[in-house]
Amino acid sequence: MTANQDTMIPALLAAKKAKDMSFADLGAKLGRDEVWVASLFYRQATASADEAIQLGELLDLDAATIAALQEFPTKGSLDPVIPTDPLIYRFYEIMQVYGMPLKDVIQEKFGDGIMSAIDFTLQVDKEENPAGDRVKITMCGKFLAYKKW
Amino acid sequence: MTANQDTMIPALLAAKKAKDMSFADLGAKLGRDEVWVASLFYRQATASADEAIQLGELLDLDAATIAALQEFPTKGSLDPVIPTDPLIYRFYEIMQVYGMPLKDVIQEKFGDGIMSAIDFTLQVDKEENPAGDRVKITMCGKFLAYKKW
Amino acid sequence: MTANQDTMIPALLAAKKAKDMSFADLGAKLGRDEVWVASLFYRQATASADEAIQLGELLDLDAATIAALQEFPTKGSLDPVIPTDPLIYRFYEIMQVYGMPLKDVIQEKFGDGIMSAIDFTLQVDKEENPAGDRVKITMCGKFLAYKKW
Amino acid sequence: MTANQDTMIPALLAAKKAKDMSFADLGAKLGRDEVWVASLFYRQATASADEAIQLGELLDLDAATIAALQEFPTKGSLDPVIPTDPLIYRFYEIMQVYGMPLKDVIQEKFGDGIMSAIDFTLQVDKEENPAGDRVKITMCGKFLAYKKW
Amino acid sequence: MTANQDTMIPALLAAKKAKDMSFADLGAKLGRDEVWVASLFYRQATASADEAIQLGELLDLDAATIAALQEFPTKGSLDPVIPTDPLIYRFYEIMQVYGMPLKDVIQEKFGDGIMSAIDFTLQVDKEENPAGDRVKITMCGKFLAYKKW
Amino acid sequence: MTANQDTMIPALLAAKKAKDMSFADLGAKLGRDEVWVASLFYRQATASADEAIQLGELLDLDAATIAALQEFPTKGSLDPVIPTDPLIYRFYEIMQVYGMPLKDVIQEKFGDGIMSAIDFTLQVDKEENPAGDRVKITMCGKFLAYKKW
């Protein structure tokens, strides 16, 4: 995290809290998914000029913040190599436990290549369930085949 | 990976290859999802006696392997802390880039807690697309709220 | 530890010290176990509005602190990967020495799965003993069986 | 893990499996807790001559194994610094999340010092519960105060 | 590196040496660049059936090796996190010294996104020079823009 | 990154942004490649007195900054050992996947030695392509043969 992000991220989160808006509320206004909006707040994504201005109006942001939201960030939001927060760690554990199985199933379906993490979307849904609600996460990325030359 | 898994995993993969069956084929026979079957092959999951025997018949496994599939494995299929294989690394990158955003969105929807990686399912689908097929991954885990005492 | 926690934790501990109250005293007032109260102070747990207000009155906290106690924290209270403080290190050593034995005994009793660290409680008792008092720690977490799909 | 332990541990586990005995069964025969017996199997504890001989008879062990069980092991049963197995990782997470709170509560009760991990016992119980059984772990170690000189 | 790669890579290199062929020679036969052929030898790329058979004929490979060349490898050819071999380390140093400058220049030209390492080619040329020959490396990867959703 | 670089780099980038100049614009003025100019901004390269003064005039830099640009920096622009920013990580991945193949091909062409990262240039070009533009990176370094003595 750059020094800049160090102060900008809490400021954005505080502005959102002062307006008592959720990421879903902001996403509805901007016409974007709530996860993408959250990644904009954590400086992992870049706003267009329109998006930055609209967000500025919704949250009373100053001009410097509106400009900064349009810059291309240096990405990676986690300090330690292996995250200590239990919610985030579970995704690391999923990669540890299901990484090789996922690789084999994707390659059986698509051939030698990867799922893009750039041409990629991510959604979170709440699945109500009498035995306890469930978190449903849907990742969707373009398949990229290894090029030969 | 234990020494045992070191020899058992390639043996299972070779047996499957000799029969020319995909994980989807095996899943259809066992009534299980292909990702779960792949995680059984990588010794990240435990077969019931019925499942182990049925798999043994499908792949001509010996009795020791059929017994070993029913044991509770020591899990974690990746050697290095940060995976070097590009397909698997992308999931690490997704956690780096979208970890904090995901945490906030889940907590806005559910409160303080986590998505279980144990009471959890994982599916891979191929989404055909003229601009390039897409990999769709669906994770679904029970929400667990932090208990107070 | 976030920058925010960096200043909030010592402030909370100082407020408690100024009132000369132990975590057990505070727990008795709040109707909560002292370990849970201590984890609230270290920003590893989330207070309800009632709990935060009551704590605010007991310790003369300002409104911003009372609000912050109700936010969902990013967890993990230890900086280095392997803790250097001797009291905390002993728990790491217990995991090193007794980790695999524990795993086997739990799985013999319950099957393939884990003890939840979320639906979980932790208590500390003093066991008086003429040969030297003993620390008794009781952990109690829901067993979660691996789901198949 | 030494090369010696590398072959001795699976051999012991296989001998136990061949006799279809649980650690609780073996513990009842030896008059020891099942966790201690499991830590003997993982070469984290030392058997007396009597215990080793009795175990040898129960499991048809050869003389070299019976002798080796009486040697003082080099301890530490986990390869990676942070364990990847989900069951064992939860204990690391508990230390991350509750380490500082535990330290404060223990020191409020006992003063400056530690809970011994040597003069120490560890038990696992199954707590039946209609909402899902619970794992109950009880650690009990002598308090050691820091000496001044 | 998997155990399989551990024996297969030296065997392939020995077969090539026995025939006294360079990667450029093999590339000319296969109609592929020498770097791609070398990455096939190090099991970082996948041969088509035709390519594997042709290589088998050129180097007298057995059927198992010909089959293995068509499998999708687990990639990553370097053991230590930071490579110790001086030739390879220089590429790590280039990333350390020129990483941020490269990022800024690429983003000035293309916007927020990355150069693909999958839809990617890599060539090595020798540039003769009286003051000392120069190594010329040309990397060419598709630009992938970050998707919004 | 030294404390000095910590404040100097953002200041240089802000000065450039205020003038709305790209690295290519600045390179054209200085008669230097844009990548070299960017590495000067990130304090990985040293300006001559003329270059520093000219840059100072273009960007309204103060005398201290103009002097500092002529000092020999402590190099290495990335904090974590393995970079988390996806654009930069791809270069690490290229080294992981193609490191050994590159080594072999370079050595087949040149003998035992390395490509210098000091007597070295690096260029970025945009290759327009209807299937998606491509990033072309050209590295060119002097070959240094291992000396015997």
Add this chain to the structure above:
Amino acid sequence: MTANQDTMIPALLAAKKAKDMSFADLGAKLGRDEVWVASLFYRQATASADEAIQLGELLDLDAATIAALQEFPTKGSLDPVIPTDPLIYRFYEIMQVYGMPLKDVIQEKFGDGIMSAIDFTLQVDKEENPAGDRVKITMCGKFLAYKKW
């Protein structure tokens, strides 16, 4: 090192230097060994109220420092995992070179257990010697035998 220790330790060392007293001088006043006094200065030990007040008088400490000396510190005085200071590194080297031999000799004399680092004293003496003075370090800790249960 906590932020608090970060300012308190240099302040204590400066106060001692202003009075031109050695740790041996302070130890003689307090009736404590100089090493223990030094570990109190580095916030690795806890003073009694009497000791803190007496030290406060000797060094003109303020009330807050006198109170802080009586708190139980989070211990561990070295930042990097492997110390870089040559004097301290030698103790790490001694553990590397003589760790296993020490373990065997202690266990031959005492059985399976450890030397306590809590019920423990440490002294430094100067042994004059015409061939060069020698540093003599005497560690003395209670033997703790592994408990069985």
Add this chain to the structure above:
Amino acid sequence: MTANQDTMIPALLAAKKAKDMSFADLGAKLGRDEVWVASLFYRQATASADEAIQLGELLDLDAATIAALQEFPTKGSLDPVIPTDPLIYRFYEIMQVYGMPLKDVIQEKFGDGIMSAIDFTLQVDKEENPAGDRVKITMCGKFLAYKKW
């Protein structure tokens, strides 16, 4: 540990065990301290020809082992950076907790320099004590002052 040490160390320990001799017994025969003898067994020290032959006679060693004991070993007997064995870890903890205090006390007595770990001896004594026997460790190393030039 080299492959050679990997087989030689257990062989030496087994030979000693077959003769039922302690390191103290062997030290008495050789006229050396038991810790030095143990470090010879762990290949951290070099025997003279006389010592190696005498040891060979005492333990029925073959000629290759007798020769190998006279070679200069590559030292360092611990695999992980931070030792997991509790007995050895305590020495790491002592360095963490008392490292800076020790440094200051040694430098107050001797000036800027170090205690040699080469011109160095190490002894273990058992101090009988009704409250529990104590392990006494005496280290004695030549003081080396930093040279100026």
Add this chain to the structure above:
Amino acid sequence: MTANQDTMIPALLAAKKAKDMSFADLGAKLGRDEVWVASLFYRQATASADEAIQLGELLDLDAATIAALQEFPTKGSLDPVIPTDPLIYRFYEIMQVYGMPLKDVIQEKFGDGIMSAIDFTLQVDKEENPAGDRVKITMCGKFLAYKKW
């Protein structure tokens, strides 16, 4: 690097720059080698009172700095475990590539022991050469033989 060194080192370097003196100039004044003077500036060495005063006069240092130069520093001037600066990294590479060869040659000449890094000098010379000037580094340390006891 301590916080103290963090501000003192740049201040010393700035004072030297203001006087436009090289380390060689300062060394000539002090009667010391330029490398030793540079290590004094980086707080890796200790000045005598005379040296500190003389340096204070040459560079207009204040009394606090003159006093601080006479204190025994905590040594180790590099932050990351493996240095990223290319000039310094080359010394790490030399140790990687030539470490074992050096060890064997030194031991063939001297027996089992080490070259002291304390009773040690280090010089840098410029060797003019029409094919390119060469850096000549001469290290000279006392041989220390392993003591037996």
Add this chain to the structure above:
Amino acid sequence: MTANQDTMIPALLAAKKAKDMSFADLGAKLGRDEVWVASLFYRQATASADEAIQLGELLDLDAATIAALQEFPTKGSLDPVIPTDPLIYRFYEIMQVYGMPLKDVIQEKFGDGIMSAIDFTLQVDKEENPAGDRVKITMCGKFLAYKKW
């Protein structure tokens, strides 16, 4: 170290020992410095055909070894990141303590650039001294200036 080097290095050292030749003896025969010969033995350098054949005759090497000595090795002779052997560690310590001073002195003499570790020689001499013999190490590498482009 590759598997190949793993067996080849001890075999070469054993052949040399069987002939009772030092590296200096071999260097005299080959017309090469003893350090270079030692680095050839540790597979850090490449022999010409003549050198390999001559060495083969001197040490009765088989044809495969003679061929292997002419291959370009993957370099880096130390397993752990920070070496544990005390002789080799001292060079790491020298880099830690004198790295930044060396950098400044070299750059004052030569400008911005590095000492090559490729166009580089390394010699070991014994300096007899009544106060204890000294190890003299002379490194000599071409200065490489940073290129601008």
